[in-house]
Amino acid sequence: MDPIPLVHASLGERELAAVAEVFASGWPAGQGPKGKALEDQLARRYGAGGAVAVSNCGAALHLALLALGVRPGDEVIVADYTFPAPAHAVRYLDAVPVFADVRPGTGTVDPESVADLLGPRTVGVIAVDTVGLPADYAQLRPIVDRHGLFLVEDAACAVGATYQGREAGALAEVACLSFHGRKGATSGEGGALLSTDPAIAADARLRSSFGIGSIFDSSKVVGLPIPEFTEIGYNFKLSDIAAAILTVQVDRIDELLARRNAVAARYAELLADEELLTLPEVPDDRTHAWQTYAVTLDASVDRAAVAADLRGQGIGCGHGTWASHLQPVFEAKQECPVSADLFRRHLAIPMHAELRPDQVERVAERLRAAVRAHVRPQRT
Numbered sequence: 345m346d347p348i349p350l351v352h353a354s355l356g357e358r359e360l361a362a363v364a365e366v367f368a369s370g371w372p373a374g375q376g377p378k379g380k381a382l383e384d385q386l387a388r389r390y391g392a393g394g395a396v397a398v399s400n401c402g403a404a405l406h407l408a409l410l411a412l413g414v415r416p417g418d419e420v421i422v423a424d425y426t427f428p429a430p431a432h433a434v435r436y437l438d439a440v441p442v443f444a445d446v447r448p449g450t451g452t453v454d455p456e457s458v459a460d461l462l463g464p465r466t467v468g469v470i471a472v473d474t475v476g477l478p479a480d481y482a483q484l485r486p487i488v489d490r491h492g493l494f495l496v497e498d499a500a501c502a503v504g505a506t507y508q509g510r511e512a513g514a515l516a517e518v519a520c521l522s523f524h525g526r527k528g529a530t531s532g533e534g535g536a537l538l539s540t541d542p543a544i545a546a547d548a549r550l551r552s553s554f555g556i557g558s559i560f561d562s563s564k565v566v567g568l569p570i571p572e573f574t575e576i577g578y579n580f581k582l583s584d585i586a587a588a589i590l591t592v593q594v595d596r597i598d599e600l601l602a603r604r605n606a607v608a609a610r611y612a613e614l615l616a617d618e619e620l621l622t623l624p625e626v627p628d629d630r631t632h633a634w635q636t637y638a639v640t641l642d643a644s645v646d647r648a649a650v651a652a653d654l655r656g657q658g659i660g661c662g663h664g665t666w667a668s669h670l671q672p673v674f675e676a677k678q679e680c681p682v683s684a685d686l687f688r689r690h691l692a693i694p695m696h697a698e699l700r701p702d703q704v705e706r707v708a709e710r711l712r713a714a715v716r717a718h719v720r721p722q723r724t
């Protein structure tokens with residue numbers, strides 16, 4: 345039996361051809377012609393005031409918080425159930441991440457929990473489109489507006505998803521995308537910051553290149569203007585090699601998502617009647633990007649045993665994502681019981697655009713057998 349990996353990036357001939365163009369151009373570094381082409385493409389797709397190509401989504405979050413003026417000691421409310429990049433970004437600025445619990449069905453940040461955590465030092469909120477499903481922006485918007493806070497959308501997993509007819513990545517004044525190899529569009533590593541306000545994007549672009557403009561641009565200027573370093577910046581630029589790959593991948597978002605949608609629909613058909621697991625909930629007003637397909641196992645099922653069983657048969661699986669507040673680095677004294685529960689019970693099963701129908705059927709069949717085989721004896 346062929347192994348069925350949890351993830352598999354869809355990179356092919358078109359991406360290779362785009363890379364060959366960069367080799368021929370002689371400019372593989374960042375902020376060159378391919379980087380600009382990608383930024384224009386992203387700004388158009390998302391109707392953004394500005395788009396900045398950066399080395400990864402962690403860097404995009406860091407730049408977003410810098411541009412939004414977060415200062416040491418400020419509190420930023422972050423969605424708890426996620427790859428904990430938002431809380432890391434808050435800590436990069438010596439600010440304080442405050443963890444908001446999530447909704448049980450969707451795993452997205454619970455607006456009521458956000459409202460409960462507001463305090464005098466709160467400056468903003470980072471919502472996460474959890475494993476590809478947009479959060480409740482219609483409920484979050486009035487909360488942040490009433491208190492004059494910023495709202496950042498971590499859309500790392502959500503390329504192609506929609507919320508009330510709008511594109512994920514355009515649901516808040518600043519959004520951050522990831523193009524890591526496990527996301528729906530990828531250049532191996534990569535990311536982008538999107539902003540409605542061109543000034544935020546310009547600030548992020550400048551700080552992403554040690555605080556000076558594009559070296560490619562200054563090499564084209566007649567004369568010898570020498571940029572001055574006036575602030576401490578970073579090197580968060582995306583190479584033009586990666587940007588070239590992404591110009592193709594961004595063009596393919598809808599094609600690749602259609603294939604992941606078909607996989608999700610088939611899993612739902614095959615597993616809907618299994619009482620020992622709950623399928624992911626997608627509210628009517630939004631669509632999922634299916635970065636991950638996570639089922640919630642019944643509390644009686646031994647998840648580690650199920651995972652070992654599946655992996656033993658060559659079927660990739662994993663936990664869903666992280667309960668951030670439980671990660672030792674944050675020394676959080678808060679509780680987020682819903683997030684903690686999903687962290688214990690979620691099981692991610694293979695989801696990518698290369699899965700064949702027979703593989704999807706095999707996963708569903710083996711998963712069903714494994715959960716039934718690993719119900720813990722009930723204590724009475």
Ligand SMILES: *Cc1c(COP(=O)(O)O)cnc(C)c1O
Pocket residue numbers: 399400401402403426427429430472473498500501521522523524534535
């Ligand atoms: C993957 C991920 C990130 C980090 O993305 P990188 O590009 O690897 O830095 C940030 N936030 C969320 C929600 C993610 O899933």
